[in-house]
Amino acid sequence: MALRKVAAVIAVVGIGLTACGQSSGGGGDTIELTIAQNAIAGGKNAAAANFVANWVVPQFEAAQKAKGKDVKVKFVPSGVDDEQYKTKLSLDLKSGKGADVIDIDGIWAGEFAEAGYIKPLADLVGAEADGWSGWAQIPESVQGLATYNGKKYALPIGTDGRVLYFNKTLFQKAGLPADWQPKSWQEVLDAGTKLKSAGVPVPIQINAGTAMGEATSMQGVLPLLAGAGGEVQKDGKWTGASQPLKDALGLYQKIYGGGLGDPQLQQEAKGRDKSFQQFAEGKIGILMEGDYFWRGVINPKDGVAPMADRDQTVGYALIPAMEPGKGIRGQDFVSMSGGALRTINPNSKHPKEAFELLTFTLSPEALKEETKGGNVRITPRTDVNKEILAGEPLLTFISDKVLPLTAFRPPVAVYPQVSVALQEATAAVAGGTAPDQAAAAYQKKLEGIVGGAGNIIAP
Amino acid sequence: MAQATSSPPETLDEDAPARRSYSSDAAGLGRLRAGVFVAPALLLIAAFLVFPALWVLYLGLTNYRLTGIAAAEPQFVGLDNFIDAVSNPVFWNSTWLTVQFVLGSAVIGQVGLGFTIAWLLRDRRGPLKRLVEGLVILAWILPSAVVSFLWVALLDRDGGTLNALLGLPGFAWLLDHPMLSIIIFNTWRGTAFSMMLYGAALGNVPPSHLESARLAGASGWQQLRDVVFPHIRGHILTNLLLISLWTFNDFTPFMITAGGPDGKSEILAVHVYKVALQSGELGYGAAVSTVILLINLVVAVFYLRLLRSKK
Missing domain, CATH: 3.40.190.10 (Periplasmic binding protein-like II)
Structure with missing residues (x-):
């Protein structure tokens, strides 16, 4: 009897564990995507966090729905020092986890790429990566931030001075x-x-x-x-x-x-x-x-x-x-x-949809929306910058006077x-x-x- | 599992004949069944203690990194990491700081303060005792993150409460006296365990012995030395063993000083975190962890031998 009880307990624990394993998969035809940034509402990079949660997520879901796809996007915020964010991200990627779309600092690209934590976009999503219409709008030097050993590992989010x-x-x-x-x-x-x-x-x-x-x-x-x-x-x-x-x-x-x-x-x-x-x-x-x-x-x-x-x-x-x-x-x-990059987690189950989300956040509409109401930053796209920097004295100063004489790491x-x-x-x-x-x-x-x-x- | 272990009476009834042979097999289970009972525990220990320890030992022999090429293809480097560690002044500095931290906050601070409170409150009843014990235990049970935030607010050099109380604006406690700050913090934080353990131990000292000592004219110190300490020697050593090891591996000071300024409060637990996770040198960090494990073993063996030489 005692043994039977032990067996029953083990069985119950076993069922519990299996249930835990299954619940993270998501059911039906719904595609679940996560997007992670070192930004959090009410804290670090609050504007970016609010933008992703309140605009990118609903707009992207609606756009996918119009195409007949059921996509759910979840924003994973952080609000810590960049070094700690990097540690967390490295551990996530090392253990085969992490959000589908992630933001990294441009200088981490080399060490992440060599560790196999990030992969060339073309390897993950095929020809769509190089075929993205936005590349034509991004200056060579800014593209360089996302390039390692001649391959594009990410999309640049912008630059700074x-x-x-x-x-x-x-x-x-x-x-x-x-x-x-x-x-x-x-x-x-x-x-x-x-x-x-x-x-x-x-x-x-x-x-x-x-x-x-x-x-x-x-x-x-x-x-x-x-x-x-x-x-x-x-x-x-x-x-x-x-x-x-x-x-x-x-x-x-x-x-x-x-x-x-x-x-x-x-x-x-x-x-x-x-x-x-x-x-x-x-x-x-x-x-x-x-x-x-x-x-x-x-x-x-x-x-x-x-x-x-x-x-x-x-x-x-x-x-x-x-x-x-x-x-x-x-x-x-x-x-x-320098500049931050946004890329796809190689562990993502839905790399194509993740790439769509990635490019969606860097579409002219998204960048204009993101930089509305005093949140202007230098975006990677010259077509957008022309429009949005006009009213912002410091960023115009940086884009006109600082960027021509800047240097990169x-x-x-x-x-x-x-x-x-x-x-x-x-x-x-x-x-x-x-x-x-x-x-x-x-x-x-x-x-x-x-x-x-x-x-x-x-x- | 709790259910299963709480049903020995049934087992005993079933195995009534075996019970009569009252040798080493007290529970009357037989070797096989006893093995089945301990197997889950042994498996857990193997999976969560023995395997990670061996894995750390192995990682310490590689140049494994958190990022970069060595994360994808770590190379075997033999004892290089260990040689680097023992020839690195930063490592020895951290070890020395850890010794200060353990002696200052655990052996002197927590044991001294914990015993003093337990001794002073031994015969008291009523609200004062409950209040003091409640406050000390509160410091122990609050989450580390909350507590460290409070201490940073207390010791901050610009807006800190302590400087406001003392009228010393701009005195940088955490920068000028980082070790003292974390030693006092950890004393405050961990006294509850020693206080409770000694409180229970003092309850075991027979009042009649103390009474006779008092009648014989022994002073307070003589009563302590000749009556109380011999009775609670085992408790003292067990307590010292536990809190020395806990303090040795304590990471909470990181949340107050982050090992700074410039490594002046970088105790070993913080040192390992910094080299392994912040600098990404997992192989070297594993080697340092192995050395820490050895130091812990030496400390444990030292106390256990003292305990065994009881009489």
């Missing part, structure tokens, strides 16, 4: 002009000194340290490196402890060693979020950030640190080279650009590891280490990452 934001109210207090445009690093430091004597708590915020992750690279050391005429990687060789890197780290030393920035802010676990908050509260004079900051952070409507008077109070300027003509390609001003799988090593170098300098020493430590780490000194240009 970096500028120096400044608070005009604080500038006025310090006797600085409202149409400020520094022409060298020294002019930035001079403005910082004036802000400091005017009592601004944090005159300059240029991201440093590892806590801010890729934000330190993109809105910190890489634009500075470009401004000193350096590149992380050139013609397949990595740059070690070069003079441009030492110059860039030297600027960090002048800012954080000279009391013009807050070194502790670079160490805090939520330092970047705090820098957003402090800028919105008028405690930071100058901040180097991307256009995401304007759109998603201080956006008076649904930013995470909204500034009601953004358009009047916040000014922006091009990031100057160290000295005029000293930037990469002999430029006077520099910037860095090396699209190789090992870049994210190199990026962390760069962040560690900035952390060391913000913490008081000499730039030369931090650059030497960087080169040593770099040798370990890229496979020996042979792949590094000697300084």
Whole structure:
């Protein structure tokens, strides 16, 4: 009897487990699609989350219904740091799970592709991938973001650029002009000194340290490196402890060693979020950030640190080279650009329908709808950009003035590891280490990452 | 399963003859049936404990990564990861921080505070005892995410409650004293277990022994040393064993300092998370995990030997 009971319990548990296994499949002819982004209503990228949930999902379902297909779309939100989103996504994809349509950062494409987490679109959906009418509207450089080893792995969602934001109210207090445009690093430091004597708590915020992750690279050391005429990687060789890197780290030393920035802010676990908050509260004079900051952070409507008077109070300027003509390609001003990608999960059961959803989100109608009502961003499509950027001063500025002189990160799988090593170098300098020493430590780490000194240009 | 194990009386009735041979087979099941009874448990242990441990050991010998080419085709690298780990100052720094964390928050903090509260409240009844115990247990049962959020709000350097109370605006507790912060946090968080265990243990000390000691003129400390401690020695060691291992592997500090600033509070559990999942070096992370497993074994063996040498 006892054994029979055991058997019964095991049987019940067994039935329960099988039932669990079946329930996720979905029944009938309904096709279930999921779309995941690092966006969440009421939090990070709230506008994007609302757009997907309230427009893409019902519109796409209706359009499919008109074609006689029963498609159900579910939005899977996230609202975390990009590094954590990447970890979650990698684990999802590694275990053969994850949403059907996923957003990734452009620089993850290489390592994801090599791990087999994403596949060339043509392999997943066939000729439709290259036949998509939208490609004709996407500039070559933006297409490059989604290309790895000559194959298209995703559709680009857009691109961006970096500028120096400044608070005009604080500038006025310090006797600085409202149409400020520094022409060298020294002019930035001079403005910082004036802000400091005017009592601004944090005159300059240029991201440093590892806590801010890729934000330190993109809105910190890489634009500075470009401004000193350096590149992380050139013609397949990595740059070690070069003079441009030492110059860039030297600027960090002048800012954080000279009391013009807050070194502790670079160490805090939520330092970047705090820098957003402090800028919105008028405690930071100058901040180097991307256009995401304007759109998603201080956006008076649904930013995470909204500034009601953004358009009047916040000014922006091009990031100057160290000295005029000293930037990469002999430029006077520099910037860095990246961009997110949207692609299909190779584990998707319905790749064709997923691709339809993917292209639907990047159709002119969808992009126009998404960017309505103050949510303008630089979309991948020139036909749409022409129309929507017209009324938006900052994004017009970025598209006209910044994008022509911008630079991109090396699209190789090992870049994210190199990026962390760069962040560690900035952390060391913000913490008081000499730039030369931090650059030497960087080169040593770099040798370990890229496979020996042979792949590094000697300084 | 719970149903099945709760029905031994029926079994015993059926197997009445076997019961008479009262040797090692106390339940009278016979080898085969006993084996059937423990088999599910052994299978679960094999599937969820032994196999993952062996798998981690294997992963530690490869260059497996979360992303990139090594995620698709990991290569066998022998003991490279282990050699890297033991020659990496970051690893030893993390180990040293973990030792500080265990000694500070578990051995001194939780045991000391837990025993003190249990000793002070041993003869009390009524609302005070219930209030103190309730508060201590509340700190223990709240979800980690909620608790860490509260502590970040308490210790924040700009808008933190503690700085507002002390009138110290801008004092960066989590940046200037990260280890102290997480040690005090974990003491606060985990004292309840020690308090309850010692509370129960003190109830087992015969009052007559304490009474005689008092009559013989023993001071409070002498009563503790000569009467109470010998009685609860086993409880103390079991408690130390459990909380040392728990604290050693505790991940909650990550939610307060994230291992920062610049690795100054990167205890081993956080270190493994950072290298394995954030940097994606799963192979190296597995090697570090194996080393942690060995350290845990040494700690466990140390306490178990102390326990066995009871008399």
